[in-house]
Amino acid sequence: MQIDFHHGVTYTVARLAGFEHQQASTIAYCAQYVDDAVNGGLVRFDNGALFERISSAHKMLDYRNFRELANHYVWIPFHFLPGNGGLPAGKEPDGKFVDKLICRPNSDVAQQMVRECILRQDTPYGLHRLGITMHVYADTWAHQGFAGIRDRVNEATRLVDEWGVPDCKFRERMTGYFMSEAMPLGHGAVLSQPDKPYLRWGYTNGRGEKIWRDNPKDFLEAADYMCQAMQRYRLKNPDAIVPGLPPLDRQLIATLFETLTYPDRKIRHRLWLAAIADGKFSFGRAVVDYIPKGKLSWKFLALGTERERDRGDEVFPYREQFLASDWKYFHDALQAHRLFVLHDLLPRYGICAA
Numbered sequence: 001m002q003i004d005f006h007h008g009v010t011y012t013v014a015r016l017a018g019f020e021h022q023q024a025s026t027i028a029y030c031a032q033y034v035d036d037a038v039n040g041g042l043v044r045f046d047n048g049a050l051f052e053r054i055s056s057a058h059k060m061l062d063y064r065n066f067r068e069l070a071n072h073y074v075w076i077p078f079h080f081l082p083g084n085g086g087l088p089a090g091k092e093p094d095g096k097f098v099d100k101l102i103c104r105p106n107s108d109v110a111q112q113m114v115r116e117c118i119l120r121q122d123t124p125y126g127l128h129r130l131g132i133t134m135h136v137y138a139d140t141w142a143h144q145g146f147a148g149i150r151d152r153v154n155e156a157t158r159l160v161d162e163w164g165v166p167d168c169k170f171r172e173r174m175t176g177y178f179m180s181e182a183m184p185l186g187h188g189a190v191l192s193q194p195d196k197p198y199l200r201w202g203y204t205n206g207r208g209e210k211i212w213r214d215n216p217k218d219f220l221e222a223a224d225y226m227c228q229a230m231q232r233y234r235l236k237n238p239d240a241i242v243p244g245l246p247p248l249d250r251q252l253i254a255t256l257f258e259t260l261t262y263p264d265r266k267i268r269h270r271l272w273l274a275a276i277a278d279g280k281f282s283f284g285r286a287v288v289d290y291i292p293k294g295k296l297s298w299k300f301l302a303l304g305t306e307r308e309r310d311r312g313d314e315v316f317p318y319r320e321q322f323l324a325s326d327w328k329y330f331h332d333a334l335q336a337h338r339l340f341v342l343h344d345l346l347p348r349y350g351i352c353a354a
Contacts, residue, residue: 006028008028008288010135011027012281017233028288038309040054046316079148080103080147080148081113081139083100083144101351102145107140110136113136138222140222146194159201160201161201193213199213200216216258228243252275
């Protein structure tokens with residue numbers, strides 16, 4: 001999914017789940033920042049203090065850059081959560097090990113990830129972790145059928161549009177990308193097709209199976225389950241019976257998925273923020289923004305830097321407020337999420353991923 005969903009829709013759904021504006025803003029910022037946190041390594045301060053951070057994405061999410069992106073520490077815990085064939089822990093899907101790694105919508109693995117987030121919310125970075133969790137949870141719908149490793153299962157040929165007609169425009173864009181022949185990573189062979197809310201499309205995967213995708217339907221289902229997850233979070237009860245999206249808001253979200261058909265994700269994002277500012281949803285008017293880098297960004301407020309990428313040898317001025325900054329809390333939450341997914345959650349399903 002792209003910024004229109006991870007930021008605009010996540011904010012909307014958080015408000016509909018009952019969070020106040022500032023809380024929803026924090027959740028939505030973190031959900032999108034998963035795609036923008038491209039720097040990792042030590043942060044050094046002028047007083048000798050150190051802070052260890054990890055990256056949750058690579059520059060531009062460039063699926064063509066195999067060498068840089070073939071990284072289990074990024075793709076599996078943050079973008080292509082293994083689905084274990086949709087089966088609970090202790091059950092084995094048919095096929096090979098890669099069949100356990102294929103992402104599945106709302107899998108038992110994903111549900112257990114959400115449960116852990118709800119149960120561990122009493123930390124300074126609880127809302128930040130919720131935003132990260134909502135990013136990964138949403139992506140189980142968008143990235144279904146693909147694995148966060150380089151494997152033939154990710155190949156895609158015979159792409160068709162919503163009428164079943166060969167997608168010639170897409171074929172032209174793919175010329176020279178050599179995707180399928182190079183054992184693509186994730187959904188690299190179909191570029192951003194799975195991430196656009198308005199698309200209906202199909203393809204033949206590397207196993208010769210014809211796959212049909214209805215993104216508007218999948219994205220609406222994801223939004224509803226996210227709302228339920230956040231309602232349970234507010235109740236501090238992962239088993240609570242909750243209503244999900246209010247019917248009128250659900251219909252408006254569905255309409256926006258269908259009608260905002262601009263290929264440019266930034267345009268769709270602006271239109272989502274405009275709908276929020278205009279009071280289209282039942283929670284009323286709200287002004288929401290997202291500044292990932294530069295002045296007024298979380299990173300700027302924490303470290304005082306406007307750089308998008310760090311060289312690695314910087315020494316930042318230390319300020320006492322750093323320890324309680326949103327940027328630090330986000331990175332604390334990244335560490336907690338990745339540690340749980342790779343070292344606790346996935347082994348329950350017989351998956352050793354890193």
